[in-house]
Amino acid sequence: QSFRRLEYRPPVYTFDQVELDIALDPARTIVKSRIEVLPGKSFEPGAPLVLVGHDLEFVSLRINGEAHRHFELTPETLTIHSLPNEGKDKFIVEIICVCVPEKNTTLMGLYVSNGNFFTQCEAEGFRKITYFLDRPDVMARFKVTLRAREAECPVLLSNGNLINTEKLPNGWHSATWEDPFPKPSYLFALVAGKLECIEETITTSSGAKKLLQIWVEPHDLKKTRHAMDSLIASIHWDEKRFGLELDLERFMIVAVSDFNMGAMENKGLNIFNTKFVLAQPETATDADFANIESVVAHEYFHNWTGNRVTCQDWFQLSLKEGLTVFRDQEFSADQMGSESGRAVKRIEDVRLLRQLQFPEDAGPMAHPIRPDEYQEINNFYTVTVYEKGSEVVRMYQTLLGRDGFRKGMDLYFKRHDGQAVTCDDFLMAMADANGKDLTQFKNWYSQAGTPRVKVQEHYDAAKKQYQLTLTQSCAPSPGQPEKKPFHIPLKMRLITKANDQKEQLLELTQASQTWTFDNVEERPVLSINRNFSAPVNLDFEQSEADLLTQFSSDDDAFNRWEAGQKLAMQMILNNRLPDAQIIEAYRNILLDPNLDPAFKDLTLTLPAESYLYEQCTSVDPQKIFTARRAFRREIAKQLQLEWAALYQQMQTPGPFKSDGVDSGKRALKNLSLSMLLEAAPGVWAPMAANQYQIADNMTDRYAALAALVMHGAKQAKECLIDFYNRFASDALVIDKWFGLQSSRPPVDGLDSTLEEVKKLREHPAFKLNNPNRVRSVIHAFCANNPASFHQADGSGYEFWADSVLALDPINPQVAARLARALDRWRLFAQPYQDRMKAALERVSACQTLSPDVREVIGKALGN
Ligand code: ARG
Numbered sequence: 001q002s003f004r005r006l007e008y009r010p011p012v013y014t015f016d017q018v019e020l021d022i023a024l025d026p027a028r029t030i031v032k033s034r035i036e037v038l039p040g041k042s043f044e045p046g047a048p049l050v051l052v053g054h055d056l057e058f059v060s061l062r063i064n065g066e067a068h069r070h071f072e073l074t075p076e077t078l079t080i081h082s083l084p085n086e087g088k089d090k091f092i093v094e095i096i097c098v099c100v101p102e103k104n105t106t107l108m109g110l111y112v113s114n115g116n117f118f119t120q121c122e123a124e125g126f127r128k129i130t131y132f133l134d135r136p137d138v139m140a141r142f143k144v145t146l147r148a149r150e151a152e153c154p155v156l157l158s159n160g161n162l163i164n165t166e167k168l169p170n171g172w173h174s175a176t177w178e179d180p181f182p183k184p185s186y187l188f189a190l191v192a193g194k195l196e197c198i199e200e201t202i203t204t205s206s207g208a209k210k211l212l213q214i215w216v217e218p219h220d221l222k223k224t225r226h227a228m229d230s231l232i233a234s235i236h237w238d239e240k241r242f243g244l245e246l247d248l249e250r251f252m253i254v255a256v257s258d259f260n261m262g263a264m265e266n267k268g269l270n271i272f273n274t275k276f277v278l279a280q281p282e283t284a285t286d287a288d289f290a291n292i293e294s295v296v297a298h299e300y301f302h303n304w305t306g307n308r309v310t311c312q313d314w315f316q317l318s319l320k321e322g323l324t325v326f327r328d329q330e331f332s333a334d335q336m337g338s339e340s341g342r343a344v345k346r347i348e349d350v351r352l353l354r355q356l357q358f359p360e361d362a363g364p365m366a367h368p369i370r371p372d373e374y375q376e377i378n379n380f381y382t383v384t385v386y387e388k389g390s391e392v393v394r395m396y397q398t399l400l401g402r403d404g405f406r407k408g409m410d411l412y413f414k415r416h417d418g419q420a421v422t423c424d425d426f427l428m429a430m431a432d433a434n435g436k437d438l439t440q441f442k443n444w445y446s447q448a449g450t451p452r453v454k455v456q457e458h459y460d461a462a463k464k465q466y467q468l469t470l471t472q473s474c475a476p477s478p479g480q481p482e483k484k485p486f487h488i489p490l491k492m493r494l495i496t497k498a499n500d501q502k503e504q505l506l507e508l509t510q511a512s513q514t515w516t517f518d519n520v521e522e523r524p525v526l527s528i529n530r531n532f533s534a535p536v537n538l539d540f541e542q543s544e545a546d547l548l549t550q551f552s553s554d555d556d557a558f559n560r561w562e563a564g565q566k567l568a569m570q571m572i573l574n575n576r577l578p579d580a581q582i583i584e585a586y587r588n589i590l591l592d593p594n595l596d597p598a599f600k601d602l603t604l605t606l607p608a609e610s611y612l613y614e615q616c617t618s619v620d621p622q623k624i625f626t627a628r629r630a631f632r633r634e635i636a637k638q639l640q641l642e643w644a645a646l647y648q649q650m651q652t653p654g655p656f657k658s659d660g661v662d663s664g665k666r667a668l669k670n671l672s673l674s675m676l677l678e679a680a681p682g683v684w685a686p687m688a689a690n691q692y693q694i695a696d697n698m699t700d701r702y703a704a705l706a707a708l709v710m711h712g713a714k715q716a717k718e719c720l721i722d723f724y725n726r727f728a729s730d731a732l733v734i735d736k737w738f739g740l741q742s743s744r745p746p747v748d749g750l751d752s753t754l755e756e757v758k759k760l761r762e763h764p765a766f767k768l769n770n771p772n773r774v775r776s777v778i779h780a781f782c783a784n785n786p787a788s789f790h791q792a793d794g795s796g797y798e799f800w801a802d803s804v805l806a807l808d809p810i811n812p813q814v815a816a817r818l819a820r821a822l823d824r825w826r827l828f829a830q831p832y833q834d835r836m837k838a839a840l841e842r843v844s845a846c847q848t849l850s851p852d853v854r855e856v857i858g859k860a861l862g863n
């Protein structure tokens, strides 16, 4: 079944007040609802009320207090006929139904994790709790009473404010919560169980006092400080940058170890994957600390961009996700505390976009940031909707300026607070607040694919005139053979010895446009798409000399990094080793005392294999791996002295701080360590083993272990054993242990990683129903370890097919994610391509596939 954006109809009925009474029992939870129903925008007298419900046991229905028998039940719906006065006036529906949380392995709706109850309702999980108008344009006020046995569930949480608690007979108790803000069902949440919290009271901009809580299992309380600090920083940042204040008296975050995604912005009761809450230096890496900061911010920012103003329908998902990712990226950039820190954050974000979103945009699942069609909405929580969506929001800010963007945001809230709206509404707020025509900008919402911009230069020395011609195109994507030109903001600057040219913003709107620059005294070097101002591919043939100039001196840090990436990429794809000039350029970067260590680390990190694949028309994954690895080894060897010196200079003595400065130093130190092992594993492995043993933080311990494992050092084995024993009781650290082994590239003389992964799959600590564990073993291998995964005999693909088929009956959402690992199969050379196709067909032949996996496989095979 396919859903289409243009088939949207407003609801026939809508809800006002909703009261829920939920008696929690893992085997049989009884859900009673009392709903005030009103005519909606598509109402016609006599229309039936069609509620959706999934995996529910229906018990009873009453209307206006009377038993009602005029209804039909299907596996997905409850249709109610013969409504009082043809449905024209408000009426009350009361439903009783039952669900079974302990059997719910999909982790959507109400489920049990480590004996506690949690919910996940976005996008369509509420229908697994009770029959409802489970769509985001129906916004209701919720009052929720939770009941449970007090011994098993001392804590009972839901959205909003706690208005009552009671002791009940037989050891039961109850808590009643009221959320003052109308909300769609996808923002509903409940949590119940044995949890404890840390709390803080803060004063927000209006002078109001607010209670902040972070709820976790008792043994994790000591790992919540960083999340709390991140939450407080987010609250202050949103007040300062966007004038947006926390609107509730109480704001809660809860951590759960079984969770499909990163986290969820339920109103006043955010629920998080433990991975994005729990951290202390001994168990979490710098990357973990940074991710926690950004996910906490992301979910908090949704309170305005998502909750106060929500989406009309799920095709508009990027309205809240693209915007909220942009906001969290800006927040994290500001938290870096320096201009160079902001640039580092920008480079990291773009690297992710190119590694994950560019392939998606070129593959069978390509879709615009506002899709036109889907079979299963869970498959559209994608890097396109999120990360490309964020790039599109960033382009408004680039076009309108920071102040103009803020004006647009202010107008957006003024117009739409409390409403469920569309991406067009956002665009119109930006346009109207700034008096700017953004009609053509809409193409970013409707067209898939990464635009290509061809750059042609002409310098006339006699006239001292420079001409720049930009030509845009965009390859066809599924359902979109032809594309209209995009509105592309390109920041550019001409680099000259005289240093007399300013940065400018070019707006490329035609298929092809030429700009002329006068009084350019010498042939300049062009720096374009500075700070990655538009999510495009540049088709720009530059001489190695020009790239080296940019690499050593472009004043735009992003483009400086970019020049280095381009140099390396061209050489790797041509199977060349770095020449003396490049080595010298790398050396200068490493020795430059004015450069941020984090920037050096990014500069000396080579383009990912997945990004290199996208530059080819027929990918031989083993050749690319070998060429990239040889290139890396050469940098490692040629600069061995520098790496050794940096390893010493980048030490961070004193107490551990996860800030941008120290984490940048650790990153460069640990890159140096890895490079030393790349150059001469036998010589440097003892130093890595020593770092492993004496480290007082996870960043250094893990990096040392990774260097040993990745380079096949003999010390790897005993350190892995030590690591497991040391952290056996800490699930998130054990995920790292699994993940590291599954991501090991091929190493001469060792068993293949596939053999190791098959053993890990049988390890007693492996669980197919825990998404984090599945990701750390199966995804890490199939999606993040290309050289081990892509074997000419197809053994990796067989493992993939077995895993998708095993996972699908347990958790279709996680299975569908994994299914996407073969998206780009058509890009590969033989025999890889045929073997991938065979594996896809084997999965496709399964008669009982979930709609989730069916959609992904169907699109991959082109049905
Ligand atoms: N809205 C959440 C976020 O971006 C993601 C939840 C998606 N969950 C799902 N099951 N599709 O933070």
Ligand code: ZN
Residues within 6 Å of the ligand: 298, 302, 320, 321, 324
């Ligand atoms: Zn989000």
